[in-house]
Amino acid sequence: MKRKWKIILGISLPLLIAAGVMAGVRWSQRDLVTVQTGGTVRSDLTAVVTASGEIKPRNYINIGANAQGRITDLLVKEGDRVHRDQVVARIEHIQAQADVAAQKAAVASALADSAAAEEGLKVMDETIKSAMATVDRFKTELDRAKLNLDRSDELFKAKLIARQDYDQRKADYDSAAAAVRENDARLSQMKSQRAQVAAQLAAAQRRVSQAEAGLARVSDVLAKFDAVAPLDGVVTNLPVRIGETVVPGIQNSAASTIMTIADMSLITAEVKVDETDIVNVQLNQTAEIKIEAMPNRSFTGRVIEIGNTAILRSSGLAASQSATSNQEAKDFKVVIALEHPPDEIRPGLTCTAKITTATRRNVLTIPIQALTVRKKGDLERPKEGVQAAAESPNDRSRRVELQGVFVVNNGRAEFRKVETGITGATDIEVLSGLQEGDQIITGSYKTIRTIRNSARVKVDNRTPVLADTKG
Incomplete structure (x- = not known):
């Protein structure tokens, strides 16, 4: 019987000792946090x-309709290359074309009237020149009759000629003077007629300008029935077909799009x-x-x-x-x-x-997931006694958020405030707060989010094994 108890004690005692040791180990590790770590390294970083x-x-330009009507011609198809000012589509334009023809006839009539008035003015100029020559001729005859009358007056006073001859010379002079006055009046009348013809010519020329302006207007209206390429490019969209009706844009509605031309x-x-x-x-x-x-x-x-x-x-x-x-x-x-x-x-x-x-x-970098934010008050050790009572719970300085990482230092997590630069795909640049080779906590995400400053940590960088989900 004693031998049996000795065997039981010999077996139970080591088990109790082992259990005690394990319990002590677990008790000592009750606040130990398992973390994954990485080092701060220098590398090239690109922010994208x-x-x-x-x-x-x-x-690219959407060509809209400038006139209302039915599309009669599409001169290009989608994918065609076009040149600037090339006609690419036509809209039915019977009335506009008739207006242009009528206005062209009006311009031709006005031009004919202007040409006739211009020819009449030239005729009047020639007639005036002839009348002026006639006046000059009659003035010469008047001068000659004056000389004869003066000579006859001297001879008559000397009683060398008969009174009949003197009266004849005086009648010749009076007749020449009357002819000069008559031709002067006729010349003045011709000049007045010329001014009238010149006014008619100016009026005809203004009618020509008016008719040409009307022709320009109706020609512009007619041109709006043609869709013209505004640039060299490719037809990238052609939403209409021949026979469809398009309308121009108004105040609250856009014009029908005929096609889109893009500069490729x-x-x-x-x-x-x-x-x-x-x-x-x-x-x-x-x-x-x-x-x-x-x-x-x-x-x-x-x-x-x-x-x-x-x-x-x-x-x-x-x-x-x-x-x-x-x-x-x-x-x-x-x-x-x-x-x-x-x-x-x-x-x-x-x-x-x-x-x-x-x-x-070659800048100092850390993994992005290592970066975290903590309030300043959460990083400070709790104070006791009078100091704790003196602190206000609404102290704003304790609510200031700090950006940083946790560094493993002597088996504990130590929060370090860092300033960062550019961000790459997986890493971020560190400007200050860390040194090359520092061991920082990089995981897990839950650990980084919840770990407290000065917490005891255990580093485990083994790759986690995924559970086998196969049945």
């Missing part, structure tokens, strides 16, 4: 802003960047563009335009056009010019752009 959008030509010499990716990232985007930054329709291919480009107006993500309208203020997410338009677009690219293709906003070489 990712945004999605679509491919668009830099310059400069292709862009128009993307929408989140409002939190737009401050980092600048002109001439490089970007990598991937097009969903062209997998396994990427294209380079540069930022050429940054929008200044926020766009509501739900409606696509500018935030300034919204009647109410809200906290809805907003985007900003960014345009990227592709440097070497392929020939098969098409407007409207969905694309994703990665814009490189900053690059750093």
Whole structure:
């Protein structure tokens, strides 16, 4: 019997000792937190802003109808190349063409009247010249008759000629003077007639100008029935067919779109960047563009335009056009010019752009998930006695949030405030607060979120094994 108790005690005693040791170990590790760690290292870091959008030509124009009517001709098809001022479509224009023909006839009639008045003025000029020559001739005859009358007057006073001869010389002089007066009056009348003809010519010329202005107006109306390409480009959209009726735009309604012509010499990716990232985007930054329709291919480009107006993500309208203020997410338009677009690219293709906003070489970096935020009051050790009573629970300084990481120091988690720089895909730049080689806590997420300053930690960097889910 004694032998049996000895055996039982020999077995139970070591078990009790082992249990006590394990309980002591567990008691000593009751506040030990298991963490994963990583080191601060130097590496190259690139900050990238990712945004999605679509491919668009830099310059494209929607050609709308400038007149109402039925489409009679479509002179191009979708995908055709067109040249500036090329007629690409025609609208029915019977009335406008008739108006142009009538106005051309009016111009021709006015030109004929003007030409007739001009010829009449030339005739009057020649007639006036002839009348002036006649007046000069009669004035010469008057001078000669005056000389004869003076000579006859002297001879008559000397009684060398008969009175009959003297009276004849005087009658000749009076007749010549009357002829001069008659021709002077006729010349004045002709000049008045010339002024009248000149006025008729000026009126005819004004009627010509008026008719030509009317012709220009109706010709412009007729030209609006032709759709003309405003630039060299490619027809990218042709939503109408021959026979459809189109209408011009009015105050509250847009014109019917006949086609869209795009200048494919400069292709862009128009993307929408989140409002939190737009401050980092600048002109001439490089970007990598991937097009969903062209997998396994990427294209380079540069930022050429940054929008200044926020766009509501739900409606696509500018935030300034919204009647109410809200906290809805907003985007900003960014345009990227592709440097070497392929020939098969098409407007409207969905694309994703990665814009490189900053690059750093050989800088101190840490994993992004290691970064956390704590209130200043949570990092301080609890105070006792009079000091604790003197502290106000509403002390604002204790509610200040600090950004930092937890560093493993002598087996404990020590919070370090850090200043950060640019953010890469998985790492973030550290400007101050850490040294190269510091061991920082990187996981798990729950641990980083809940761990307290000065907590005892146990490092376990083993890769977690996923449970086998196979039945």
